[in-house]
Amino acid sequence: MKISARNVLKGKIVDIVKGVTTAHVRIDxxxxxxxxxxxxxxxxxxxxxxxxxxxxxxxxSDVMVAIx
Amino acid sequence: MKISARNVLKGKIVDIVKGVTTAHVRIDxxxxxxxxxxxxxxxxxxxxxxxxxxxxxxxxSDVMVAIx
Amino acid sequence: MKISARNVLKGKIVDIVKGVTTAHVRIDxxxxxxxxxxxxxxxxxxxxxxxxxxxxxxxxSDVMVAIx
Amino acid sequence: MKISARNVLKGKIVDIVKGVTTAHVRIDxxxxxxxxxxxxxxxxxxxxxxxxxxxxxxxxSDVMVAIx
Amino acid sequence: MKISARNVLKGKIVDIVKGVTTAHVRIDxxxxxxxxxxxxxxxxxxxxxxxxxxxxxxxxSDVMVAIx
Amino acid sequence: MKISARNVLKGKIVDIVKGVTTAHVRIDxxxxxxxxxxxxxxxxxxxxxxxxxxxxxxxxSDVMVAIx
Numbered sequence: 084m085k086i087s088a089r090n091v092l093k094g095k096i097v098d099i100v101k102g103v104t105t106a107h108v109r110i111d112x113x114x115x116x117x118x119x120x121x122x123x124x125x126x127x128x129x130x131x132x133x134x135x136x137x138x139x140x141x142x143x144s145d146v147m148v149a150i151x
Numbered sequence: 152m153k154i155s156a157r158n159v160l161k162g163k164i165v166d167i168v169k170g171v172t173t174a175h176v177r178i179d180x181x182x183x184x185x186x187x188x189x190x191x192x193x194x195x196x197x198x199x200x201x202x203x204x205x206x207x208x209x210x211x212s213d214v215m216v217a218i219x
Numbered sequence: 220m221k222i223s224a225r226n227v228l229k230g231k232i233v234d235i236v237k238g239v240t241t242a243h244v245r246i247d248x249x250x251x252x253x254x255x256x257x258x259x260x261x262x263x264x265x266x267x268x269x270x271x272x273x274x275x276x277x278x279x280s281d282v283m284v285a286i287x
Numbered sequence: 288m289k290i291s292a293r294n295v296l297k298g299k300i301v302d303i304v305k306g307v308t309t310a311h312v313r314i315d316x317x318x319x320x321x322x323x324x325x326x327x328x329x330x331x332x333x334x335x336x337x338x339x340x341x342x343x344x345x346x347x348s349d350v351m352v353a354i355x
Numbered sequence: 356m357k358i359s360a361r362n363v364l365k366g367k368i369v370d371i372v373k374g375v376t377t378a379h380v381r382i383d384x385x386x387x388x389x390x391x392x393x394x395x396x397x398x399x400x401x402x403x404x405x406x407x408x409x410x411x412x413x414x415x416s417d418v419m420v421a422i423x
Numbered sequence: 424m425k426i427s428a429r430n431v432l433k434g435k436i437v438d439i440v441k442g443v444t445t446a447h448v449r450i451d452x453x454x455x456x457x458x459x460x461x462x463x464x465x466x467x468x469x470x471x472x473x474x475x476x477x478x479x480x481x482x483x484s485d486v487m488v489a490i491x
Contacts, residue, residue: 236376237375237376238374238375238376238377239374239375241374241375241376241377242376243376243394243396254394254396256376256377256394280414280416281414281416283358283359283360283414284358284359285356285357285358285359286356286357287356287357
C-alpha cells in the first residue's frame with residue numbers, strides 16, 4: 084500500500100501501553116520520541132511489539148507549526 | 152504557552168508554498184522533511200520564513216503507525 | 220506498507236480537482252462518494268487519475284457517529 | 288442540524304465497546320465495517336445501541352488516499 | 356441530525372474567504388472568533404453567508420489544552 | 424511557544440476524568456463547555472487541575488460548520 088499522507092517517520096518502537104480501548108505507542112525517530120494514540124486492535128493486527136521497526140505516519144493537515 | 156500535544160519536532164523551515172487560503176510549510180527535522188498544511192494567516196502571524204527555526208507540532212491522536 | 224488506520228474503503232476515483240496547494244479527490248465506494256482533501260503533491264506522487272482503483276483511508280479517531 | 292462534513296456514510300451499528308473514557312463503535316456501511324472512536328458520553332447522549340441505524344461522519348481533510 | 360462531536364459552539368458568521376478548493380469561515384462565538392477551514396462545496400451546500408447564525412463543531416479528540 | 428493553530432479559546436478547567444490512557448478535560452469558555460480528549464501524560468505534564476485557567480486549542484482544519 085502507498086498512502087497520500089506526506090509524513091512517514093521511520094524509527095523503532097520503544098514502548099506500548101494499552102488501555103481498555105486505546106493504546107499509546109512510542110516510536111524513537113532519530114532520537115526524538117513520537118507518540119501515537121491508536122486502537123488496541125491496530126496494535127494486535129499489526130503485531131506491534133517493543134523493539135520493532137515502525138513508522139509514525141501523519142497527514143499534513145494534522146501538522147501545526149510553532150516557534151519559540 | 153505550553154501545549155498538551157505530545158509531539159514537538161524541532162527543525163528548520165526549508166520551504167513555504169502559499170495557495171489562496173492554505174499554505175504548505177516544510178520543516179527539516181534532523182534530515183527528515185515534515186510537511187505542515189496550515190492557513191496563510193498563520194504563516195503571516197508567526198512571520199514564518201525559509202531558514203527559520205520552527206517545530207512541527209502533532210497531537211498523538213493524529214499519529215498512525217505503519218510497518219513494512 | 221501496513222497501516223494502523225482501521226478504515227480502508229476500496230473504490231474507484233471519479234473526480235480530482237486541484238487547487239493551488241490542496242486537491243479534492245472523490246472516490247466511489249460501493250455507490251457512496253467519499254471526498255478526500257489531500258495535497259497536490261500526494262496526487263502527483265501516487266499518480267492518481269480518474270478511473271483508478273484507490274482506497275479512502277480514515278483513522279478511527281477521525282470518525283464521528285450521527286443519527287437522524 | 289446540517290453539517291459541513293462531506294462524508295456521511297449510512298449504516299447499522301454492529302458493535303459498541305466502551306473503555307473508561309473512549310468507546311469504539313463499529314458501523315456496517317454496505318458490507319464494509321467502519322470503526323469510530325468517540326467518547327462514552329456521546330454513546331450515552333445519542334443512545335447508541337447495537338442494531339441501530341447510524342451514520343459514520345468524516346471531514347474531508349481527515350480522509351487519505353491509498354493505492355495498492 | 357444529531358452528532359457525536361462534543362463541541363458545538365453557536366455563533367454568527369463574520370467572514371467567508373474562498374480559495375480554489377478550500378474556504379475559511381470565521382464565526383463569532385460570544386466575542387471569540389473561531390476559524391473553520393472547510394471545502395468550498397460545503398459553503399455552497401449549506402448556503403453559508405456572512406451574518407448567518409451557524410455553529411463551529413469540533414470532535415473532542417481534535418481539542419488540545421494549553422496553559423500560559 | 425507561539426503556535427499556528429488559529430483557535431485558542433481561554434477558559435477555566437471544570438472537570439478532568441482520566442481513563443487508563445486517555446483523559447477528558449472540560450473547559451468552561453465563557454459559559455460554553457469545551458471537551459478535550461488528551462493523553463493522561465499531558466494532564467500530568469501540564470499539571471492540569473480543576474479550577475485552573477487553560478485554553479482549548481483547535482486547528483482550523485479540525486473545525487466543521489453546522490446550521491440548524
